[in-house]
Amino acid sequence: MTNYWLMKSEPSEVSVDDALAAPGATVAWTGVRNYQARNFMRDGMRIGDGVLFYHSSCAEPGIVGIARVASAAYPDPTQFDPQSPYFDPKSQPEAPRWLLVDVQMLQKTRNLTLAELRASDELRELIVLRRGSRLSITPVEPEHWQLILKKLGVNTPI
DNA sequence: GCCAACGTTGGC
DNA sequence: GCCAACGTTGGC
Numbered sequence A: 001m002t003n004y005w006l007m008k009s010e011p012s013e014v015s016v017d018d019a020l021a022a023p024g025a026t027v028a029w030t031g032v033r034n035y036q037a038r039n040f041m042r043d044g045m046r047i048g049d050g051v052l053f054y055h056s057s058c059a060e061p062g063i064v065g066i067a068r069v070a071s072a073a074y075p076d077p078t079q080f081d082p083q084s085p086y087f088d089p090k091s092q093p094e095a096p097r098w099l100l101v102d103v104q105m106l107q108k109t110r111n112l113t114l115a116e117l118r119a120s121d122e123l124r125e126l127i128v129l130r131r132g133s134r135l136s137i138t139p140v141e142p143e144h145w146q147l148i149l150k151k152l153g154v155n156t157p158i
Numbered sequence B, C: 001g002c003c004a005a006c007g008t009t010g011g012c
Helices: A016-021 A035-044 A114-119 A142-152
Strands: A004-009 A026-028 A050-055 A062-069 A102-113 A137-140
Touching: A004 A062, A004 A142, A016 A026, A016 A050, A016 A062, A016 A102, A035 A137, A050 A102, A050 A142, A062 A114, A062 A142, A102 A114, A102 A142, A137 A142
Parallel strands: A004 A050
Antiparallel strands: A004 A137, A026 A102, A050 A062, A062 A102
16 A cells, blocks of 8 residues: 655755755655654655655745655664754664654656645645644645646656 | 744643 | 643745
8 A cells, every 4th residue: 555745855954956866866864853753654654655745944835856765764863963953862772762764756846836735726635735734744645646746747656 | 034833841 | 631931843
């Protein structure tokens, strides 16, 4: 059973172009420090799941690429690195608190902007559009996934 | 830069 | 277990 997800990244941290340029077009999704988002990675994600790559906290927030989950969840090394902004002194190596998955870019798309998403009646239930939604990882319904890919003119690769 | 919304922390 | 205070997210 393939699931679908929307994952937010600040382009000033890791942009869709950064992800594409990475070895294997694959990046480790570091820095998730929210339990709900962590649990989605740990309990919900499977290798091969579809990912909508979303740019947040930028001039034109929106979906900018299609990716796939490329690993199972494993401990995020940045939680143990005192030099990292994601360092968590309360996390113990024998009981890691924070996890990540590898995410592989499949293709860059045009920017399907937040404004455009909001304008779609059929996408009204998309979690990322909810008022005050701050979750960096949210599940996406298959119907929403299909509709978004259609809007992007992308043949479903997953 | 502002601020609404939300999650986390910690005193009690 | 409650809840006020605080910190963060993220659109605008």
